[in-house]
Amino acid sequence: MLRTPSSPSPLLQALGGHVTSPPPVWLMRQAGRYLPEYRSVRNRVPSFLDLCLNPALAAEVTLQPLRRFAFDAAIVFSDILIVPYALGQKVEFKEGEGPKLEAIRDADAVAKLDTEGAGARLAPVYETVERATAELPETVPLIGFCGAPWTVATYMVEGGGSKEHLAARFLAYHQPETFQRLIDILVEISAHYLAGQAKAGARVLQIFDSWAGVLSEDEFTRWCIAPTRQIVQRVKAEVPGTPIIGFPRGAGLLAERYARDTGIDAIGCDTAMPVGWMQRLQVHIPVQGNLDPVLLLAGGAAFDARVEAILGTLGAGPFIFNLGHGILPDTPVENVERLVSLVTTWQA
Template sequence: MLRPHLSQDRLISALSGRTVDPPPIWLMRQAGRYLPEYREVRAKAGSFLGLCLNPELAAEVTLQPLRRFDLDAAIVFSDILMVPYALGQKVEFVEGEGPKLEPVRSAEGLARLDRAAAEARFAPVYETLRLVVTELPSGVPVIGFCGAPWTVATYMVEGAGSKDQAQARLWAYRDAASFQSLIDLLVETSVAYLLGQVKAGARVLQIFDSWAGSLPENEFARWCSTPTRSIVAGVKAEAPDVPIIGFPRGAGAQAETYARETGIDAIGCDTSMPLSFMRETLQARLPVQGNLDPLLLLAGGEPMEARVTTILNTLGGAPFVFNLGHGILPDTPPEHVARLVELVKGKA
């Protein structure tokens, strides 16, 4: 059973530039394998993609962490690779290996992608959102999301995850014009996808650029900041009041220009981002989100509690959303998540 939420729209208040005490908290991958009830539903679905495409089951796992923990938002259960799937690229998730895609590495491969069919393929995600919204307590928004064009492109080109995103980087270096065509297609599709999520009930959006850190300085603006700015502008043209969080993982010092140039409402920070930089450089401009190490959450105990206290003391006096620096790890004990939420909420 979902608990009532007494304070209204704590997350949206923080993302709107207000200081909320205690700060709101939600966690990337808060619905996932660390929860035994998730594993039960995942077994029923038959496959990860099957779970993403089953609105009833996806809604159930979206809501599961809200039943356990006093979190300030749900995030729709889906995956950033829904966009290439919707464009007609072959996508599967292999147990123990991760995503596998039929690589797109040329103009000919681009020509086989089908934007016209995308909306129908996004329909299960929209239905999941509609189901979740009917179950959420007042004051708890649901977050919609997409992958940033650069990150999604790396999977589409590599055909899988990779350590250095080499194939995508080489395509961008060797034929920037055709790689730009892929990025443009992803921008257009992502805008439509995010707006569809808003229409289905999402009240906050996040753009995950998980591989932003692989881009050198002279390429970062072209393939990370500029496409993200285009997505934000496209969404804001029709949904100006929906806050958008950008998460440029690994951006380092380039996070400052990303925050300044993309038009996002808040910036998510990975674990490597110094708290002093977050406070003095980023939080002076916009709300920040982050950035507890997921491994500390897995470890728990005094080291985790000490770091939580440091993060709260450093960032809690200004607009701030507590989160991890990346997603919850599958081996994380649920009781560590419960303890984290108690600490952030001041209930310890």
């Protein structure tokens, strides 16, 4: 039996297993470069990391999309690499190059991570959450988030982004004890970080495992499912009742096992996930997704038709409309307006 909704928030109702018509809608990376007002704020600080760590400006950027669009949630403006930064790893964001980190390739480098000082370095994000939630209506919860240990570890080991994640995968195979120690550290700090965001006012949490799809079945179980389960258990023990969305991008057929074994409250699905398979998952757990961000960029008749098809297939169950990955920087604002209009006027 479904529990009685305790909030008028459509997102919280959907996360509680209720069918809402129309379904709630928010977009990954909805606060960002496609908005001119974001670019104006970004130009006021030296770097992207400086913006993430400036609570006043980060809260402003968090709220900007809500002033334009009828989104059902805000998501705190931050980045998954705040966690390596908090652990004392050198992290830089260079325009046109993506993130650059001082690569961790052995046990000595893992041992140098500063777990004691991490809490203080995360404090600006908690202040951002407090500032943003103070401005949001009761019906619009703020989503806090972190990167999953596997995904964050890939950046830490590779020293930045990667297509194949060869260094991370090699370390996991060649020095599993060292890699396990890194994952254990990330589990501990990530659980603390998510709980801290919830205590600061975030009413929903999401775990981004953006590179889950590069692992084999056994490695997926070890490096994606097991650490995520540990984080979920720790967070739920510390802040009971806070729903957690898991986003195992590229998990494919393993998404069902991920949903079952991690203890998450809803699963985000990427663009490659067939909506028919999402419908199968929906019998057991609320689903979120999965419009192609490139289609949102393109707009037009194909875009309208796909939005209607997703709604028609998934709208009869507990469902949150979102993209299959983050919104692209060149996306026209009017296309986002069109998307929100299509979703918010849809009826089952």
